[in-house]
Amino acid sequence: MLLAGAVGDVGSAFWLSQEALRAAFHHYQMHGSTGEDGLGRLLLRDLCLNGMKEVVEWSVGASKEEVARLAPAVFEAAGRGEKEAVEIVERGAERTAGYVGVAARRMGEGRPRVFLQGSVFLRQSVYVREFERRLKKVCPDAVVEVCRRAGAEGAALLALGRDVAIEEEEEVMEMEEMARALTEQRNPRSTDIDTMTPEELVEVFIxxxxxxxxxxxxxxxxxxxxxxxxxxxxxxxxxxxxxxxxxxxxxxxxxxxxxxxxxxxxxxxxxxxxxxxxxxxxxxxxxxxxxxxxxxxxxxxxxxxxxxxxxxxxxxxxxxxxxxxxxxxxxxxxxxxxxxxxxxxxxxxxxxxxxxxxxxxxxxxxxxxxxxxxxxxxxxxxxxxxxxxxLGKVKSNLMVSLQATNTKLQDRASRLLAKERDWTYREARAALEASGWDLGALLETSTRGSRGSH
The missing domain is CATH 3.40.50.10490 (Glucose-6-phosphate isomerase like protein; domain 1)
Incomplete structure (x- = not known):
């Protein structure tokens, strides 16, 4: 039995994402843009960032797991035929298959059972097929399966031959549990919702x-x-x-x-x-x-x-x-x-x-x-x-502890203070500005009816 995924990061979700980031950075440096529908734009979309400069800043502090989560964008780009992404996916599958082939030869395995471990294999069937295609060139008789459990637990269960059985049993239990959930039942009042007019839809929702x-x-x-x-x-x-x-x-x-x-x-x-x-x-x-x-x-x-x-x-x-x-x-x-x-x-x-x-x-x-x-x-x-x-953060029904961090909240704080202390709006705003917009402190120290005394 050979466990692919234990040969280092090559071919993993992290490795694929790193390669994609390098390719996107290179394209940006050479052309000054992310390119139409290219890897760069997909990475920006998935990271919810506005430009490649922000990606550089993000990458400095990004964890390995955070980088690995960009792998779906790589496969999406490859599925669109994006040349750089296709090459990254092919290179990852080829290198992983190469490592497995070397390990099989050293172990004297003529017909090795190869278990693919990791989220990238579990969720990307196209990657599994690409790996199998590459592996057949070096190990024609290899049998490939996907490990449904992660880490050491998955490896141990595979060694015992229990991975698939346990997975199937758990899937059945989960499906039965989900089927009983109220949130998963069909609503008899909306079975014809796809034929309703917008006005009818609104009435049903209300x-x-x-x-x-x-x-x-x-x-x-x-x-x-x-x-x-x-x-x-x-x-x-x-x-x-x-x-x-x-x-x-x-x-x-x-x-x-x-x-x-x-x-x-x-x-x-x-x-x-x-x-x-x-x-x-x-x-x-x-x-x-x-x-x-x-x-x-x-x-x-x-x-x-x-x-x-x-x-x-x-x-x-x-x-x-x-x-x-x-x-x-x-x-x-x-x-x-x-x-x-x-x-x-x-x-x-x-x-x-x-x-x-x-x-x-x-x-x-x-x-x-x-x-x-x-x-x-x-x-x-x-x-x-x-x-x-x-905890005393509200007096009557007023949010007296609010942080006046924008124009709207500063206006609200000024109106609130003016009403509570019978000041003019201008007087209240001046007092708040002088206090660093500490509404709570002014409400505690001021006395109702002390108009103009500040």
Missing amino acids: REEDSIRKALPRAANLLGRAVRIVTASLRNGGRLFYVGAGTSGRLGMLDASEIPPTFGEPPETVQGIMAGGVRALYRSVEGAEDRPEDGAEAVVDRGVGPGDVVCGITASGRTPFVFGALERATEIGCKTILITCNENRVRRTECDVEIDIPTGPELITGSTRLKAGTATKICLNIITTGAMIQ
Whole structure:
């Protein structure tokens, strides 16, 4: 048995991406542009950057994993017939096959079983075929299979001949679990949605949102408990970490990003952990949510401690990355919260609070960015806003701790201060400018009715 992928980085996703970056940089240096539909433009798109100069800056601090995630762009370019990308893919397959051929000869294997290991082989069938074609030239009788498990675990299972059986068993279990999820059921009210007029579509969407209004009250007490847990943690110097994948992860990141400007809290107070990292915010990262160990590792790497709260978000109630993070957080001693939109979920946890919002089948089957996404956003709004209110970040219904970091917020702060202290708008703005836009301090030290006294 030979395990391809253990011969170094040559031919790996990281190697392919590195070669693509080199080719794109070279093209830019020679021609001063990325070229039409070339590798450079695809890399910019996947990195969500605006120019090759920004790619240079990004590459200096990029991790090996971050670079490797550019591999799909290489295969996309190759599929379009982009010469440089085609050459990179062919070169990677040829070198990997060459290494395997050398290893087979040294081991005296006339008909070696070759297992291809790594995400690039698992997800890029065209690469597997290219490797097989190259390998047949040096090992005509080789038998090639793709290893469905990563790392040492996959190698060990292959040696025992158990990889395929275990994979098939797990796939069956996952499919059965997913099939039971409320979010995966077909919605009888939208079976003819593809024949509706735009006006009819709008009416159906509006009526469907009513299920959120009916589902949320059922979770009111649980949401209240979540607010109490988060408030207690933050009051004692702890932090809140949202963990999610896809839409759920993006919603957590969005809510976390709004806390500093709205309530004046540092970015460390509420943080998001996203399966697939920052790139997954704007582009799907294949398989990022499928490994529970990645979620567990992320919790550790982000420095989550016993005084923190980890809130897992998964509309389907089954995302492995999320449950891996929650399990590790429990081991660390954190308080944990789970938010799902599937009360039929099979997997249960030992979370301190488990909130299931049964929004029902989506208008587009399985598209949880719709009702499930809306309900999730409301839950996150309630938890963090409720905690900030409890911590004194809001007076009456005014955001007195906001950070006036742009024109709109400076205007809002000026109007708020003017109204609360019975000052003119100009007086309030002058006081805020003099204080470095510290609205909270002015509201605490000033006295209502002291117009003009500053």
